[in-house]
Amino acid sequence: MAERISEGEQAVMEVLWADSPLTAAEVAERIPNERGWSERTVKTMLGRLLTKGALVHEEDGRRYLY
Template sequence: MPRKKQATFTDGELRIMDVLWNKGSASVREVTEELSQKQKTAYTTVMTMLGVLRDKGYVAHEKQGRAFIYFPLVDRMQARRTALSDLLKRFFDGSPTLLMQNLLDDERLNEQDLAALKNRIEHFQGDES
């Protein structure tokens, strides 16, 4: 039976997906080398996690020579949208307003961030008229 596809990635899965999104495709060895630049990572751990991601339907692989080359089946933007939707449902009763209010109340946004948010809101208000 295939693994249940979760709405969000674990931290380890996300690190592997970041490598695949950045490279487009990679072998287990290439992913391991990339991850090991920041934190030592075992080849067998990466191989196991890529298998889990494959079973969940997030990556696929093809054989090239002696190696399997893995590539993402979901793009980064799609993953962000799915994770944000899950966050909204789980913590903010499905309300984008509650999420934004929480961000504005709890996060230290600089003037550039606030100006960018204001511009984005004005852009969406212009689309509605």
């Protein structure tokens, strides 16, 4: 059975569903301000989503696109 994603992870996925591929910094810019998340927090969420298999990424030079 697939792991469920959290409310925070859902917010990240909604950004990516609306417009992808994006870098972690671009995802962080599009997260609503009321969440108050740093880019580091968004990177943590992206890592969790990758681990759960809910997301994939590709290398683009020195950055990842999600």
